[in-house]
Amino acid sequence: MELPILEIKNLCTHFITPRGIVKAVDDVSLSMGVREMVGIVGESGCGKSVLARSILRLIPCPPGRNAGGQILFSGNNLLSLSEKEMQKIRGGAISMIFQEPMTALNPVYTVGHQIAEVFRKHQKLKKRDALERAVEMLRTVGIPAPETRINEYPFQMSGGMRQRVVTAMALVCQPKLILADEPTTALDVTIQAQILRLIQDLGSKLGTSMILITHDLGVIAETVQRVLVMYAGQVVEEAKTEDIFASPLHPYTEGLMNSISSLEEGQNKDTRVLKEIPGIVPDLSRLPAGCYFYPRCDRRMNSCREAVPMLKESKPGRRVRCWLYG
Amino acid sequence: MDKSPFLRVENLKKYFFLPKRFLSRSRGKIYAVDDVSFEIQAGETLGLVGESGCGKTTVGRSILRLIEPTAGQVFVEGKEICQLAASQMKNMRQYMQMIFQDPYGSLSPRMRIFTILKEPLEVFGFSQSLNAKKVVAEALDRVGLRPEYINRFPHELSGGQRQRVAIARALILHPRLIVADEPVSALDVSIQAQIINLMVRLQKEMGLSYLFISHDLSVIKYISDRIAVMYLGKIVELARRDDLYRKQFHPYTEALLAAIPKAKAGSHPKRIYLHGEVPSPINPPSGCRFHPRCGDCRKECEEIEPSLKEVSHGHFVACHLR
Numbered sequence: 092m093e094l095p096i097l098e099i100k101n102l103c104t105h106f107i108t109p110r111g112i113v114k115a116v117d118d119v120s121l122s123m124g125v126r127e128m129v130g131i132v133g134e135s136g137c138g139k140s141v142l143a144r145s146i147l148r149l150i151p152c153p154p155g156r157n158a159g160g161q162i163l164f165s166g167n168n169l170l171s172l173s174e175k176e177m178q179k180i181r182g183g184a185i186s187m188i189f190q191e192p193m194t195a196l197n198p199v200y201t202v203g204h205q206i207a208e209v210f211r212k213h214q215k216l217k218k219r220d221a222l223e224r225a226v227e228m229l230r231t232v233g234i235p236a237p238e239t240r241i242n243e244y245p246f247q248m249s250g251g252m253r254q255r256v257v258t259a260m261a262l263v264c265q266p267k268l269i270l271a272d273e274p275t276t277a278l279d280v281t282i283q284a285q286i287l288r289l290i291q292d293l294g295s296k297l298g299t300s301m302i303l304i305t306h307d308l309g310v311i312a313e314t315v316q317r318v319l320v321m322y323a324g325q326v327v328e329e330a331k332t333e334d335i336f337a338s339p340l341h342p343y344t345e346g347l348m349n350s351i352s353s354l355e356e357g358q359n360k361d362t363r364v365l366k367e368i369p370g371i372v373p374d375l376s377r378l379p380a381g382c383y384f385y386p387r388c389d390r391r392m393n394s395c396r397e398a399v400p401m402l403k404e405s406k407p408g409r410r411v412r413c414w415l416y417g
Numbered sequence: 418m419d420k421s422p423f424l425r426v427e428n429l430k431k432y433f434f435l436p437k438r439f440l441s442r443s444r445g446k447i448y449a450v451d452d453v454s455f456e457i458q459a460g461e462t463l464g465l466v467g468e469s470g471c472g473k474t475t476v477g478r479s480i481l482r483l484i485e486p487t488a489g490q491v492f493v494e495g496k497e498i499c500q501l502a503a504s505q506m507k508n509m510r511q512y513m514q515m516i517f518q519d520p521y522g523s524l525s526p527r528m529r530i531f532t533i534l535k536e537p538l539e540v541f542g543f544s545q546s547l548n549a550k551k552v553v554a555e556a557l558d559r560v561g562l563r564p565e566y567i568n569r570f571p572h573e574l575s576g577g578q579r580q581r582v583a584i585a586r587a588l589i590l591h592p593r594l595i596v597a598d599e600p601v602s603a604l605d606v607s608i609q610a611q612i613i614n615l616m617v618r619l620q621k622e623m624g625l626s627y628l629f630i631s632h633d634l635s636v637i638k639y640i641s642d643r644i645a646v647m648y649l650g651k652i653v654e655l656a657r658r659d660d661l662y663r664k665q666f667h668p669y670t671e672a673l674l675a676a677i678p679k680a681k682a683g684s685h686p687k688r689i690y691l692h693g694e695v696p697s698p699i700n701p702p703s704g705c706r707f708h709p710r711c712g713d714c715r716k717e718c719e720e721i722e723p724s725l726k727e728v729s730h731g732h733f734v735a736c737h738l739r
Contacts, residue, residue: 134605249694250469279468279632280676281691287678288690306606309678336680350610351635351680359639359658360462360617367614368607371575 102160117324133321190273203241251282422456429489464641514587518599520579577608656732666734
């Protein structure tokens with residue numbers, strides 16, 4: 092087995108707020124191989140975006156704070172690098188596709204300028220050469236007439252086009268790892284299908300590994316090989332994609348699947364009531380005692396309230412954080 | 418289907434005018450809704466689905482005259498409402514209410530839940546004759562919120578709870594029709610199911626008709642009795658739910674349904690990739706508006722605009738190929 096490209100060990104990212112310490116990422120571990128695509132799924136506020144930003148050290152400090160753990164990228168701990176070394180990695184060996192293509196692009200520069208900037212910073216190209224390469228990048232991501240498009244401003248483009256530009260920027264230096272944070276959430280389904288196919292094709296062509304963050308289980312099922320489910324800052328379940336859809340172990344994962352399964356299976360309001368997860372996602376500054384999912388769980392036991400369960404391996408490659416499984 | 422419908426919309430059009438350009442004579446038009454007709458029976462849910470910018474929200478708002486339609490007629494129980502004076506329209510609004518997409522934006526942050534829910538009663542002059550506190554408490558109970566929320570502010574509630582308040586506000590006057598514009602899109606998956614179940618239960622209890630607007634095909638499929646698919650301001654296909662999912666006649670509907678990622682491992686259905694994007698409604702394509710993206714485009718598609726025709730019982734489609 093080859094060395095993992097990325098190994099996160101017990102990462103904790105905390106925010107210090109007036110209401111107390113918020114553990115946005117709480118003891119998260121993850122190991123991924125070269126060319127692997129891993130999905131992180133969870134509801135809003137579960138810490139999935141903070142996790143991605145922590146990897147690139149994009150969390151502002153204060154209020155954010157790394158509270159322990161290691162991020163080994165090709166064997167180097169990113170957390171011990173200087174800011175200057177980190178800048179080389181960002182957009183170089185690791186790049187990120189941000190979710191809102193409108194806010195991820197600078198409105199006062201042309202898209203060509205913004206893509207060329209990455210070439211100029213990382214590969215020290217001259218402006219003219221950089222712009223030529225930017226045209227190529229736009230062609231790679233399937234933008235028609237890239238020679239004229241590079242002179243357009245983000246507001247002149249549609250959502251799908253902007254998302255392609257953001258994707259192109261992430262691919263400029265042929266990164267070893269791409270962090271894609273909800274890359275298709277802001278898009279319509281027909282455009283989403285185009286972008287997902289593009290990301291997959293480019294990933295396999297360039298041999299890039301990818302972490303795909305999303306709340307959409309459908310996107311997960313079709314795109315990645317392995318899934319981590321997050322709830323309230325913690326990983327509650329990790330499994331191969333086919334296993335997690337065939338037999339979710341954690342009651343939260345099961346609840347997520349159930350809330351969409353009757354939508355998927357062609358049921359309707361006359362034949363079946365949708366299964367719901369009662370209650371709401373807990374406030375991260377006031378977490379319940381014991382298992383964080385306890386108040387919403389339909390398989391809870393009294394003992395669940397006593398201590399937070401550990402993430403334990405139930406089968407090779409399959410981990411779950413729940414007292415039901417020991 | 419023979420009884421007269423609760424709501425009938427005929428040839429509804431809404432154009433938005435662009436600001437006049439310097440020295441130019443004519444003003445550009447956005448054809449947001451262009452000749453849309455449909456009916457909703459009492460107690461029925463019509464799902465209106467389409468991608469962003471297809472005009473589905475504009476349809477919802479024009480029906481309630483939150484924006485004035487450019488042309489067309491809207492009949493509520495046989496009564497035409499587009500020509501009504503403002504005061505008469507206000508009376509009609511008791512029977513027609515709206516739920517908005519964003520529960521963060523649709524509730525005033527300065528009002529307590531009680532004041533928010535009492536406001537419709539005041540507008541229609543019921544607050545004196547009724548015991549407002551009791552009516553509000555009942556409304557909260559109906560949407561599954563505990564009575565102690567009555568004195569809270571919206572920021573103290575979660576997204577799902579806020580959407581419940583918005584639903585309670587829409588229902589407090591016992592309307593007959595609810596236009597729900599993306600009511601669950603801003604919510605997390607686990608909360609979506611709660612709100613959908615609530616809306617279905619309330620529909621059965623109160624005999625409501627819904628115009629349910631969403632871009633999410635799986636939600637639409639679950640909740641609708643009939644579904645209308647919109648593309649660039651036009652309805653391209655309209656059918657009963659089961660008929661539509663069994664057989665799509667319009668190539669756009671077909672591609673749209675195939676584009677939904679399925680949350681099931683190993684199921685990678687054959688996908689129809691539409692090339693290109695939705696064209697601008699300022700300058701819609703000639704003929705069939707879908708023709709530049711259509712895989713089966715013929716010559717007539719570029720020239721003649723197809724009209725909505727019935728292809729099988731209750732199944733309408735606007736396409737030259739059928």
